[in-house]
Amino acid sequence: MIVIPRYILIKENAIYQTTDILKKLNLKNPLVITGKNTKKYCKFDFDIQYYDEIDIDEFEVSKYYKYDSIIGLGGGRAIDTGKLIAYKLGIPFLSIPTTASNDGIASPIVSIRQPSFMTEAPIAIIADINIIKKSPKRLLSAGMGDIVSNITAVLDWKLAHREIGEEYSESSAIFSKTIAKELIDYVLNSNLEEYPKKLVKSLIASGITISIAHSSRPASGSEHLFSHALDHLKKEYDLKINSLHGEQCGIGTIMMSYLHELENEKLKGLSEKIKLSLKKVNAPTTAKELEIDEDLIIEALTIAHKIRNRYTILRHGISKEKAKEIAEKTEVI
Ligand SMILES: NC(=O)c1ccc[n+]([C@@H]2O[C@H](COP(=O)([O-])OP(=O)(O)OC[C@H]3O[C@@H](n4cnc5c(N)ncnc54)[C@H](O)[C@@H]3O)[C@@H](O)[C@H]2O)c1
């Protein structure tokens, strides 16, 4: 069964229509999950809880019975936390992104930790362009990384279908790849005036391809394995590096598209084009800009294939030498 959002608002001042949308959905008593930086956007008097004050492993379901829905209002973690609580309670989830840093704003996935898992798509997405446009530029740059990642995700998905017979949906793949190609072309050929709005639309569409495929395959391949490997190593070594999901995925895409180019003449220049599009929106394209040590980049590349059972261009893993070559040739290190 495919579940996609019933209402999607992407416009200036959309936040003021939240109560109308709740009424249309016959929802009266939502709990809002948000962050301290984004509480100021809660233009309604519903109960509020901060995502970083909720222990998702220990939270008392009975404490939430009085709510008929959950609103996730904020960045990725606020939305992920709200989506998870709604799923555990079996009640509708409304996504109100205050920035555009990843496709979690619309996806049915919760990826607070890995492996991410399938829940349900938001019943409504209310994207207020005035709020999103004013959000920290770094978050809007990171969002580009979670869109270019669709390119290598689809290449990996096709490879898995060809080499190990994995199930593959041509329609989701084309949809996902087109979303990324369109945004890359826009970014490379414009003054970026419409970038925030086009980015939001692309992230929402990307989240919907995940619902259609009932898998994150259209939007998550070897580049995400690299990002998740970095998250794993940051935790293992207790590193206080606050690189964002989209930033890590963007750098992963530069390197994984290079790996694909080595095996497919027709893809020549892909990695460079992706790097240019990230640079144009001021997203990081080097380990230095991510403030990540080059040894960590290399280690993440060599363990990425073990993060989850997902066949990609990394196949059964690459050597340290190969990892160093890729990172150097793409000038990530
Ligand atoms: N479900 C999915 O498909 C999916 C995919 C990727 C990432 N994620 C989740 O998203 C998280 C990463 O999200 P992120 O990159 O947004 O980082 P984040 O949520 O860790 O941090 C975003 C920061 O920006 C702040 N912020 C957001 N909007 C703002 C605004 N308008 N003005 C000022 N500050 C604002 C937030 O309060 C927060 O401090 C991951 O940890 C994961 O939980 C989910």
Ligand SMILES: O=P(O)(O)OC[C@@H](O)CO
């Ligand atoms: O399944 P994962 O790899 O967490 O991917 C989900 C999302 O980050 C795709 O953009």
Ligand SMILES: [Zn+2]
């Ligand atoms: Zn992602």
